[in-house]
Amino acid sequence: LDDRDGVIWLDGAFVPWREARLHVLSHGLHYGGSVFEGERVYDGRVFALSEHSARLVASARHMGYALPWTAAELDAVTREVVAAADLTDGYVRPVAWRGGDTLRLVAPDSRVHLAVAAWPWPRIFTEGPRGIRLRTSRWRRPAPDTAPIRAKAAALYAIGALAGQEAEEAGFDDALLLDHRGRLAEATGANLFLVIDGELHTPPPECVLDGITRRTVIGLAGGLGLPVVERHLAPAELDRATEVFLTGTAYEVQPVTGVDGRSFPLGEVGAALTEAYARAVRAGGADRSGYPAPAGAG
Numbered sequence: 001l002d003d004r005d006g007v008i009w010l011d012g013a014f015v016p017w018r019e020a021r022l023h024v025l026s027h028g029l030h031y032g033g034s035v036f037e038g039e040r041v042y043d044g045r046v047f048a049l050s051e052h053s054a055r056l057v058a059s060a061r062h063m064g065y066a067l068p069w070t071a072a073e074l075d076a077v078t079r080e081v082v083a084a085a086d087l088t089d090g091y092v093r094p095v096a097w098r099g100g101d102t103l104r105l106v107a108p109d110s111r112v113h114l115a116v117a118a119w120p121w122p123r124i125f126t127e128g129p130r131g132i133r134l135r136t137s138r139w140r141r142p143a144p145d146t147a148p149i150r151a152k153a154a155a156l157y158a159i160g161a162l163a164g165q166e167a168e169e170a171g172f173d174d175a176l177l178l179d180h181r182g183r184l185a186e187a188t189g190a191n192l193f194l195v196i197d198g199e200l201h202t203p204p205p206e207c208v209l210d211g212i213t214r215r216t217v218i219g220l221a222g223g224l225g226l227p228v229v230e231r232h233l234a235p236a237e238l239d240r241a242t243e244v245f246l247t248g249t250a251y252e253v254q255p256v257t258g259v260d261g262r263s264f265p266l267g268e269v270g271a272a273l274t275e276a277y278a279r280a281v282r283a284g285g286a287d288r289s290g291y292p293a294p295a296g297a298g
């Protein structure tokens with residue numbers, strides 16, 4: 001990924017893709033405090049851009065620093081990056097980190113850097129309604145008083161990367177993480193929904209990332225007349241689920257056809273939401289007024 005043509009926006013200017021480097025003594029590299037976003041470009045526009053920019057600003061604040069850019073400035077920069085990459089369909093990765101002016105752990109005055117890169121990107125799993133298989137991980141999502149779990153911070157992805165690698169080594173597509181109390185939480189990069197008695201059940205965004213796709217899908221479910229229940233779910237409730245799916249910027253609405261030894265069909269609810277989501281993102285997500293506000297927003 002680092003060896004290709006193109007440009008990356010770094011600290012206020014475009015630099016050649018291969019030269020978008022950071023110093024080995026960067027605070028963010030050593031102590032895990034960098035924050036990032038994952039955004040998707042559909043038809044040349046970033047879906048839910050302002051929500052992603054706002055979450056990046058909030059993530060930095062949760063990690064104890066302020067981004068020297070406002071969410072509105074991030075929106076504008078992101079649009080420039082997408083235009084410079086001439087993208088129709090792709091992925092955008094903004095990332096912010098404390099720099100290398102000091103390796104003191106407590107570094108409130110260290111310089112904060114920001115880079116935004118964008119590149120063409122297909123679905124991470126295959127096109128079409130193929131289900132994926134999850135394996136419950138031995139690694140858990142930490143408690144809200146153990147880690148700043150509202151932040152989309154690199155530190156938390158150390159757990160997900162390990163869980164995902166172990167799942168793949170065992171022949172699964174992704175890991176399912178439980179939370180610190182052993183309740184169903186999320187996959188490595190997506191939120192979890194169970195269909196039980198025709199209703200959607202999903203964990204509240206307490207120990208899981210407050211996904212923008214999750215909120216979008218909750219809004220779309222309302223439009224389809226599907227009740228949504230946000231509550232804590234025990235792993236045994238998977239036995240009652242008639243469908244399981246994941247939601248995320250990269251995953252979109254991704255049906256799950258297996259969790260450990262259990263099997264689930266590719267069902268109607270997942271198919272209806274996959275289709276509704278595909279329409280919503282292509283329409284540019286113009287009307288988001290009916291969607292729930294972010295948890296702990298601001």
Ligand code: PMP
Pocket residue numbers: 038160186187188189190191208209210211212213214247248249250
């Ligand atoms: N949970 C985790 C751990 C994630 O990394 C992501 C991807 N950002 C999600 C959930 C889904 O969030 P979103 O819908 O905002 O992409």
